Amino acid sequence: MILLKRITSLFNPDRFQGWGKTKNYFEGWYFKILNSDETRAFAVIPGIAIDSAGKRHSFIQLLDGRKETSEYFKFDYAGFSSFPDRFLVSIDDNHFSQNFISLNLPAFKGRIEFSGTVPWPAPWYCPGIMGPYAFVPFMECYHGVVSMDHSLSGQLEVNGEIIDLTGGRGYIEKDWGRSFPEGYIWMQSNHFQEPGTSLKISVAKIPWLRNSFTGFIAGFWNGNKLIRFTTYNGSALKMLRADNKNVEIVIDNRDYRLEINAMRSSSTTLASPVQGLMDGRIMESMSATVDVNLYDKKTENLLFNGTGRNTALEAAGKVEELFTG
Numbered sequence: 001m002i003l004l005k006r007i008t009s010l011f012n013p014d015r016f017q018g019w020g021k022t023k024n025y026f027e028g029w030y031f032k033i034l035n036s037d038e039t040r041a042f043a044v045i046p047g048i049a050i051d052s053a054g055k056r057h058s059f060i061q062l063l064d065g066r067k068e069t070s071e072y073f074k075f076d077y078a079g080f081s082s083f084p085d086r087f088l089v090s091i092d093d094n095h096f097s098q099n100f101i102s103l104n105l106p107a108f109k110g111r112i113e114f115s116g117t118v119p120w121p122a123p124w125y126c127p128g129i130m131g132p133y134a135f136v137p138f139m140e141c142y143h144g145v146v147s148m149d150h151s152l153s154g155q156l157e158v159n160g161e162i163i164d165l166t167g168g169r170g171y172i173e174k175d176w177g178r179s180f181p182e183g184y185i186w187m188q189s190n191h192f193q194e195p196g197t198s199l200k201i202s203v204a205k206i207p208w209l210r211n212s213f214t215g216f217i218a219g220f221w222n223g224n225k226l227i228r229f230t231t232y233n234g235s236a237l238k239m240l241r242a243d244n245k246n247v248e249i250v251i252d253n254r255d256y257r258l259e260i261n262a263m264r265s266s267s268t269t270l271a272s273p274v275q276g277l278m279d280g281r282i283m284e285s286m287s288a289t290v291d292v293n294l295y296d297k298k299t300e301n302l303l304f305n306g307t308g309r310n311t312a313l314e315a316a317g318k319v320e321e322l323f324t325g
Contacts, residue, residue, distance in 0.1 A: 002019050002020040004084075005019040005020075005084040006019050006020065008084050008085070009084065010127060010134065010135075011122070011124060011127045012087070012122075012127070013122065013127055013128035013129070013130070013134065013142070013144035013174070014087040014098060014119075014128075014144060014146045014174065015082070015083070015084070015086065015087045016082035016083075016084075016087075016089060017142070017176045018048060018050075018176065019084070021050060022050065022054050023050055023051065023052050023053065023054045023276065024050065024051070024052050024178050024275050024276040025048075025049075025050045025176075025177070025178065025276045026047060026048065026049045026050070026175075026176065026177065026178070026179075026273035026276050026277075026278070027047055027048050027174070027175070027176035028045050028046065028047025028048075028061075028174060028175055028176070028273075029045065029046055029047065029089065029096060029146070029172065029173075029174040030043060030044075030045050030172065030173050030174060030175075031043065031044040031045070031096070031101055031170065031171075031172050032170055032171040032172070032188065032286075032312060033112060033152065033156075033165060033168065033170050034152075034165075034168050034169055034170070034191070034310055035152075035163060035164065035165050035167075035168040036164075036165075036166070036167035036168045038191065038309065038310055039066065040066055040163050040165075041064075041065030041066055041286045041287070041310055042062065042063060042064055042065060042156070043061075043062070043063040043065065043284070043286065043312070044060065044061075044062055044063075044096075044101060044103070045059075045060065045061040045062070045063070045270075046058070046059070046060045046061075046089060046091055046094065046096050047059055047060075047061075048077065048080055049273060049276055049277055049278045050276045051275065051276050051277040052275055052276065052277075056077040057074050057075060057076065057077050058074075058075045058076070058077050058079055058080035058091045059072060059073060059074050059075060059091075059271075059278065060072075060073045060075070060091055060094060060103075060105065061073070061270060061271060062105075062108060063268055063270060063284065063286065064158075064268075065268070065285075065286025065287060065310075065312075066286075066287070068266060068267075068268045069268065070268050070269060070270055071107075072271050072278075073105060075091050075092055079091055079092040087146070092104075098114070098117055098119075098146055098147065098172065099113065099114050099117070100112060100113045100114060100154075103156070107158065107159045108156060108157070108158055109156070109157045110154060110155050110156035110157050111154050112152055112153070112154040112155075112156065112165055112170075113152070113153045113154050114147065114150045114151070114152060114170055114172075115150060115151050115153070116149075116150050116151050117146075117147035117149075117150040117172075118147055118148040118149045118150065118198070118221060118226075119145070119146065119147060119148075120144075120145040120146075120148065120219065120226070121226065128144050128145070129143055129144055129145045129217050129219070129230075130142055130143060130144070130217075131230060131232040131233070132232055133215075133231075133232065139177060139206075140177055140178050140179055140181065140206070140207050141175055141176075141177040141178070141179060141180055141181055141204075142175065142176050142177050143173070143174070143175055143202065143217065144173060144174045144175075144176075145172070145173045145200060145219065146172035146173060146174060147170070147171060147172045148171065148190065148198040148200060148219060148221045148226070149169065149170075149171060149190040149196065149197075149198040149221060150169070150170050150171075150172075151167065151168070151169060151170070152165045152166065152167070152168040152169065152170050153165070153166045153167075154166065169190055169191060171188055171190050171198065171200075173188075173200070175273075177273075178273070178275055178276060179273055179274050179275055179276075179280075180272050180273055180274075180280060180282070180316070181204035181205050181206065181317065182205050182207075182317050182318055183204070183205040183316065183317035183318030183319050183320075183321055183322055184202060184203060184204035184205065184314070184315075184316055184317060184319070184322075185201075185202065185203045185204075185240070185242060185247055185249070185314070185315045185316075185319055185322065186201070186202040186203075186204075186312075186313070186314045187199070187200075187201055187202075187247070187260075187262055187288070187290060187311055187312060187313045187314070188200045188201075188311065188312045189289075189290055189308030189309065189310060189311040189312070190221075190308075191308055191309040191310045191311075192292075192306045192307070192308050192309075193306055193307070194222070194304075194306060196221070196222070196223070196224070197220075197221065197222045197304075197306065197308075198219075198220075198221040198222075199218075199219070199220050199221075199260070199290065199292055199308055200217075200218065200219050201216070201217070201218035201219075201229075201249065201251075201260065202216065202217050202218075203215070203216040203237065203240060203249065203322050203323075204216070204322070205317075205318065205321055205322060213231075214237060214322050214323065214324075215231045216229070216230065216231055216235070216237055216251065217229075217230050217231070218230070218235075218251055218258060220258060220292070220294060220304075222294075222304055227253075227256055227258075227294070228253070229251045229252070229253050229256075229258060233253060234253060234254055235251060235252060235253040236251065236252055236253075237249070237250075237251050237323060238250040238251060238252060238257075239323065240322055240323035241323075242315050242319045242320075244264065245263065245264055246261060246262065246263060246264065247260075247261075247262040247264065247313070247315060248260065248261050248262075252297060254297075255296070255297055255298070256294060256295065256296065256297060256303075257294070257295040257297050258292070258293070258294055258295075259292070259293040259294075259295070260290055260291070260292055261290065261291045262288055262289070262290040262291075262311060262313055263288060263289045263290070263291075264285060264288055264313060264315070265285045265287045265288045265289075265313075266285060266287070267283035267284055267285040267313075268283065268284055268285070268286075269281055269282070269283060270282050270283075270284050272316075282314055282316045283314065283316070284312060284313070284314045285311070285312065285313045285314075286310060286311075286312050287310065287311075288311040288312070288313040289307055289308065289309055289311055290307065290308040290311045290313075291306075291307050291308075292304065292305070292306055292307070292308060293305050
């Protein structure tokens with residue numbers, strides 16, 4: 001039964017992947033939520049954590065991107081439930097899926113529904129954003145995108161304040177495995193002047209047998225088209241530079257070149273997984289901006305130029321080791 005659940009979830013990375021895991025394991029989903037006038041921004045992160053001794057708990061982590069605060073709610077693992085045939089996760093009386101979240105926490109309550117979700121394509125031979133690496137059993141961290149962009153309806157009550165989220169925008173992704181990478185950069189924005197535009201990019205140091213390599217995954221959604229730049233599809237990381245003010249990345253595939261310049265902003269501390277235990281600490285901003293240029297490589301024509309607002313940005317660990325070119 002466990003084997004069947006694992007096979008089913010392998011080809012559906014949005015669903016729970018941790019069937020039968022007993023130690024050194026974490027799994028979490030990341031819901032980014034902004035209201036229509038972009039005055040309020042939240043990240044809601046439900047998940048589980050299992051340490052090396054098999055001690056486990058479930059959690060919901062909440063980030064208020066405007067107030068720059070975070071809270072970590074810890075639950076008994078027995079309060080966690082999921083399904084092998086669909087993405088629906090519950091932690092006590094809190095529920096999470098591709099189509100809605102429902103929160104019933106002391107200071108956070110409400111239901112938010114999602115419409116017009118944009119999933120990352122997942123053919124059977126390339127299940128999700130990890131591509132063929134999804135089939136590698138010893139990866140430190142796996143990654144998935146549930147929705148690149150969608151609209152919101154509903155409201156949240158936050159510390160007694162009613163926040164209307166109808167007409168806002170959202171994004172959903174997830175991670176699972178043992179630990180976050182030793183060094184990585186991650187950013188995401190779906191707030192551009194041109195509606196229906198979303199950028200997601202991550203660059204990370206990936207342990208591989210007795211060595212390591214720099215892996216990257218980027219997706220640019222615009223005009224109902226997803227352009228992918230990944231380690232496994234022949235793309236190349238041409239430049240990466242990061243300091244306290246900016247993160248610059250140039251990446252290309254056979255047809256396109258993507259140039260990114262993100263302006264960093266103040267960040268908030270979040271818990272992160274280390275060997276399954278949520279003992280690490282990372283800094284995330286939800287108010288960075290990112291300038292994006294997309295070129296046609298053959299003609300050098302500029303196909304897109306824009307600035308993404310409300311950019312979620314993390315630059316953690318040994319980022320200086322990510323690019324040696």
